[in-house]
Amino acid sequence: MDKITCAIKKQYNQFPYPSIPIGDLQDVFLYSTNYEFVNYLCTGVYKSAKNIKILDAGCGTGYSTLKLAQQNPEAQIFAFDLSENSLKMAKERLEKAEVLSDQIHFFEADLMNLPDLKQTFDYIVCTGVLHHTSSPELGINNLSKYLKDDAIMYLMLYSEYGRFYLNQTRKAIKLLQSDQEDLNEGMEIGKELFGSLNENNPLFINYQRSYNASTKIISEDFADSEAQFIDSYVNAHERTYNIEQLFELLEKNNLHFLRFQDANNWDIKKIFRGNQKLIDKCSYLSQKQKYQLGEIIFAEKNFAFFTAKINFQKPIFSDEELSKKKILVSKFNKLIQIDDEILITNPLGNGMQFTEESIVIYNALFDSGNISDLIINFAKMFGMNYLQTLGFIRELESACILFFI
Template sequence: MDQTTSKVKNMYEQYPYPSGDPTIRAGFDIRLLLSYVAKKRGTDRPLQVLDAGCGRGPGVLGAASLQPNVMFTAIDINSVGLAEARANAQARGLTNINFVQADLMTLEGVEVPPGGFDVIYSSGVLHHLADPQMGLNNLTSILAPHGVISLMLYGSYGRQALYRLIEGIDILSSNEDAIESRLPLARALTEVADTSIFKGNYWQGTYRNPDVEFVDTCLNVNEISYDITSLWQFIDNAGMKFIRWTDPDAWSVDKRFKDPQLLARLKELSLTEQYRVIERLFEMPKLEFIICKADNYAAPVVTIDEIESSQFAVNPEASFSVEKRNLDHSQRIEGVSFKVRNRKSQTVTDPTLAQVMLLLTEQTTCFTGGEMINVLGQNGADKNSAIGVIYELLEKEIIFIP
């Protein structure tokens, strides 16, 4: 184990991260992640997923509990966090997670399934490695040809206020000193930052975080961050291809800008240039995205001719709200709204779309486009209108093609 990895390991074993109960994170559903790319699996064996850097396991425990037919391998260098994660899995009766202590710089000890992992998930890990590029290259080498990697890396522009604080902490207290001796002064300085450089932004309240969270954020022994330019190079160097952001709305000029003249000018730029503008104007402390191998590509939009025969499913990251009023011997639907991931809830005003939403709230299995067209036809929609509704549901990410 190299010196940097050893320091990182010691830090996380002293302050095992992250804290908290099992959680449902963005991108938890494996079918949804695989739907983003064109190449499909050629086998019906159980899906194999690697959580590369699981820590104390809140993410993998949440994902495994909702997908009992998916097999998870969860690795970390942190023996303390792994022991807690393993105990939590056993307490919850989860038998579809295999916990392994392993170093992403070598992957020694990781048993790779035949053909590679279908999905690799790594959130907030690669940027702490001695060589993040080697880490990503290693993950690429054990990914199945049809597979995807879901990554979260630190964003340089969105962390500028934090880095100013860290520089201040390092002036007060050498980063070579023991973490426990640095904590009191670091917390005190961070509390001051709450009324200055942290006021009103993503970092406000950091000084209140538990020690494991605070150390990870403010006293980490090794990390690097990326802007769009360096991120693109990082992906390319690994022989990988960018597919999409986990939350595309956050990186959309159409969603971010309202002035028509400004928006028109922005849309003359390449997507890369649009992203570079967004990272400079908005707080993006985390870069969360999906990549695949260079010879794969984003799944094409389903054509009109394919709609009827295509299989659809409700997006597991979509949630629905139905407002009802109870009357005398009857019930009236007052409103229907939906939410995808962390986006704002949207109220449905179109009657046909609202009718479909009501049906989707109860849908737990796949269905064909033809079946949806028939149902809409029974509610008065012609075929063209029904197809339009399907495309709208796809565009809003309420349904997807597994």
């Protein structure tokens, strides 16, 4: 085991992460943990999660494993981590949630020296891990060996631009430490540092913003935890990426970028808030250059994205092909009423306004019927022609509100 791996193992044994208390946030839905949703989102092809195999690489204290188990109850889930103390908490977390079963397999392993797993996987999840390894290139290569040819991998890497002030803080703490390997000393110095900075100091502003976000999204206990502070500001090892480096990492390992998890945030139209002059300027840019523009302007802290071995293309169905398909409605959508408007929302954060006619059609879709028959029936009921109704169904499909099967 190399020096960096030893240091990381020591850190996460001493401060297991994520430090979400066991039993908390059991009902939170993360769409990235639902295989059927992710596969359709990335490929346009519906695949059942029944009997599939999922690998949670670097599962930590098991929060991601819990979500995978909840969202894919008929899947075999394999989860490993470098830290035995984190794995112990992971098992306790799943036991508390009453989802630990013979289908969940935990084991201790080092991503830099991964043992023969003797199987391939339909979905691999590895978030917040590779950038803490001594060789992210080796880590992603080791994972891709066990990725099926038609499978998807979900990764999260730290962003260079988005973590600029955080990294400046880390450097300041290290300069002040007498022993840079002493995590407790680093934490003590870090807290003293934030307590001494002017509230207008960019390092303090960044710290306060991150703290408030952690409190709002997870909990105050999590934001105040030693493990969270250590992971963010005194980590034994981490590196960051920019868009160019991210794509190089994938290309070296024969992987193809599919999409960002938060793809809407990378939309040029949204970035420039509809400014047509700037949007037109972007027409000369490649997709990667558009992403580079986005990372400079928005400076996201992390890159969360989906990748695969092959170049998936979302199929485009003709009207004739579409009329022969059946519909499966995604169970993660909600109809909500705001004032006099009725909206449908999905896990991607998309909102779509519904008319009374649309609600009737949407509710009928839950019966999973032949699309052609549905269109004819609703055309008779509401005077909507075939193309109007078909267009509505296509709009639902593009937002992953329903699947064609």
